[in-house]
Structure formats: structure tokens, C-alpha cells
Amino acid sequence: MISATCNRIFQQSIDDYHLADHVDTPVRNPYAKDSLEHLLYVKNWIDTVQWHLEDIIRNPAIDPVEALAxxxxxxxxxxxxxxxxxxxDSWFLQQHSAVTPQPGASINTESPAWAVDRLSILALKIYHMQVEATRAEASDEHRSKAQEKLNVLLEQRTDLSSAIDQLLEDIAAGRKFMKVYKQMKMYNDESLNPVLYQQKNK
Known part of the structure; x- marks a missing residue:
């Protein structure tokens, strides 16, 4: 099952990151470059670093120049x-390129990889909620509430994993089909973000 591979790789990436626990730690991907495992490891490493950057930027005492950077x-x-x-998603599309959709096949509300993206973030939530549920210096109430939230997150992972596997089974059987849409983000594009292109034209 793909979800089992995802969950295993995500946990490995998170554990590897926390060996040094620093946002500038270089990624050392142990998987072959063209493999799904390689892509999953990179994906979660990006998410893990960003998770900690989001923590850092919320420090109320942070230097404004550092915050902007x-x-x-x-x-x-x-x-x-x-x-x-x-x-x-392109990897999944290639894997199923020979499948002919059945009459009446439908497209899902999100692609397999965007569901995998949610699974990656969920792995981080589970890791950090586990830390809070077992943090020795925290109060009993804090640990108890964190454990309740952790239980919900674990249930979410089970449900989402099952849904991802079912979606991929449906695609493989032709009951559903998928497309890869480029997200076309605008805020980083100098030709589409008005703040950037107005500055450029001054």
C-alpha cells in the first residue's frame, strides 16, 4: 500500500531532521533519485524545515530583519x-499511463499527491503532539489534553491513509482518473505579482 510507504518515509525524514534539529541541516536523501521514496523524503524534509521556520518566526522577540528573511x-x-x-503527481500519472478510464469514470476533488501532502503534514503534527503528550516538565493537564489531540491525529492518519490507498486503487482500475494541474502561484512571479512588476518597471 502506498500510504504505508508514505508514512514510513515521512517518519524517517522527521527522525533524521531531529538528529540535528536545525533548519539549515542539509538533506541527505538515502533513496534513488528517480524513485517515489526519494520524492516522498524530499517532500517531507521541506515540510519539516518549514514547520520549524514557522515556529521561529512566531517568537515575539525576533529581530524584524531576521523575521523578514x-x-x-x-x-x-x-x-x-x-x-x-x-x-x-507526475510520478503517479506515469505509473497509471496505460490505464484506460472506464465509462463514467470520475476525477477526484484532489489529486493523489495533494492527499499525500496532507499526510506529510499530519506526520509532523503527530510527531510534535507526541512530544507534548510526553513532555516531562509540562503539567498533567497539558499532557492529557495533548494525548487527546494525538489520539484524534492518529485516527485522522488511519482514515487519510485508507482514502489515499482507495483513490489509487480506483485510478489503477479505471474507476477514477487524474490530471496534473500546475498550480500557477502568482506571488513569486515577477510578471504576475503587481507589487513585483510595478517595482521592476520603475
Whole structure:
């Protein structure tokens, strides 16, 4: 099942990141470059670094210059995240390129890779909620509430994993079909973001 592979790779990436626990730690992807595992590892590494950048930027005592630099880094990370989702969807599309959709086949509300994206973020939520549920210096009430939230997150992962596997089974059987849409983000494009192109034309 694809979801089992996703969950295993995501956990590996998160564990590897936390060996140094620093946003500038270089990624050391252990998987072959053209493999799905490679794409999944990169995808989650991007998400993990961005998760910690989002934590850092919320420090009320942060230097404004540093905050701006981090905000721009988060913007770039969002673009990388979107690009990786499109790469993963392209991988799935290639895997099912020989499938002929059945009459009446439908398209899903989201592509397989965007569902995988949610699974990656969910892995991070689970990891960090587990930390809070077992944090020794926290109060019993804090740990109890964190455990309740963790239980919900674990249930969400089970449900989402099942839904991803079912979607891919439906695509493989021709009951559903998929397309890869380029997200066409506008805020990083100098020709589409009015703030950027107005500055450029001054």
C-alpha cells in the first residue's frame, strides 16, 4: 500500500531532521533519485524545515530583519512544496499511463499527491503532539489534553491513509482518473505579482 510507504518515509525524514534539529541541516536523501521514496523524503524534509521556520518566526522577540528573511524563506519553501507535489503527481500519472478510464469514470476533488501532502503534514503534527503528550516538565493537564489531540491525529492518519490507498486503487482500475494541474502561484512571479512588476518597471 502506498500510504504505508508514505508514512514510513515521512517518519524517517522527521527522525533524521531531529538528529540535528536545525533548519539549515542539509538533506541527505538515502533513496534513488528517480524513485517515489526519494520524492516522498524530499517532500517531507521541506515540510519539516518549514514547520520549524514557522515556529521561529512566531517568537515575539525576533529581530524584524531576521523575521523578514525567514518570511521570504517560507515563501520559497511553499513554492518548493508545490513543485514537489506536482512531481509526485507526475510520478503517479506515469505509473497509471496505460490505464484506460472506464465509462463514467470520475476525477477526484484532489489529486493523489495533494492527499499525500496532507499526510506529510499530519506526520509532523503527530510527531510534535507526541512530544507534548510526553513532555516531562509540562503539567498533567497539558499532557492529557495533548494525548487527546494525538489520539484524534492518529485516527485522522488511519482514515487519510485508507482514502489515499482507495483513490489509487480506483485510478489503477479505471474507476477514477487524474490530471496534473500546475498550480500557477502568482506571488513569486515577477510578471504576475503587481507589487513585483510595478517595482521592476520603475
Amino acid at each position: 525567514i518570511k521570504r524563506r517560507i515563501d520559497a519553501s511553499n513554492q518548493e512544496r508545490t513543485d514537489m507535489v506536482e512531481y509526485i
